[in-house]
Amino acid sequence: MTTATGQRYWEDVADGEELAGYELRLTWTKMVQQVSGSQDFYPVHHDPGFAREAGHSDIFYNTSFTQAALSRLLTDWVGPAGWVRRLGFQMRKMNMPDDRLQVKGVVTGKAEGDGPLGEVSIDLWIENDRVGITTPAEATVLLPRRG
Amino acid sequence: MPRAVEGKYDIEVVRREWIGKATDARRGRYPVEHDPIRRYCHMVEDRNPLFLDPEFAAGTEYGAVIAPLGMVGYFAGNGAWPPLEERNLLAEVPTRGVRLINMNTDWEYLKPVRVGDRLTTQTVLTDIFEKPIRLDPKAVWIVTENRITNQDGELVAVGRNTLLTHRTPEAVAADAAGMEGARA
Incomplete structure (x- = not known):
């Protein structure tokens, strides 16, 4: 299935199934895109001097970027007729300049759900090549049924 | 930016005074927009045509481009410029330090948000507590809930957010050395 435009159906999902992950490289251009896309101007996300003065080793990527990266994995996976009902995440470690991010997920359960869409539970996370998993997350998504 | 207080800091007093306080409902400055x-x-290289391609989106059940999930708060806000005089609960809550880190975020998405919608937000302060972190043994954590509605008064999303505030290394060291009023 191509991401985002193909449709995934509830019946076709298996517990333990891995979501198609993707990679982001945190170049300085990506840092600028982070500020542009989020409009978050708190300097700890773009000013290394400020970040170090605050006790961090470098700038770190903001909540909006993190949420967008996790959401992209889910909205690509559920397709245009699916829906992301809930996304929760914990920012336990930081994603920093020059990190290579992997955004990944796995199906942890299925339920019939109340309405016409079926529920799927997903564990997802962001990891980087410097410190491993930085952002564990859990989501509930809704998928259409066949027929 | 949180409000670091001078002198004695009593978390129980802060909890009694601040938990349950809410902002007025506030409409976002602009409608939901394409650009x-x-x-x-662009920042996460998301190519989803539901968000980017009006022609594709028109042919789906949504009938129009929808906003990515994480943008509901964005469009319910006023943006950084030009600055507006508005109540910011997080700027009013007394804390020990002025540094902040966002920790946990949990959103429920109840309805799609389309280009042209007008969103309104209200924030409620739901918890405040102390919990040590590596940078500060007396870090103060603040939990808020954001309720976002559309132009028809429908609840489209509810977000719960946990923010921690902490002191500078100098203030932590001064406090540990027993200096009164070591704040920020």
């Missing part, structure tokens, strides 16, 4: 969505997608 901020494009910039948001």
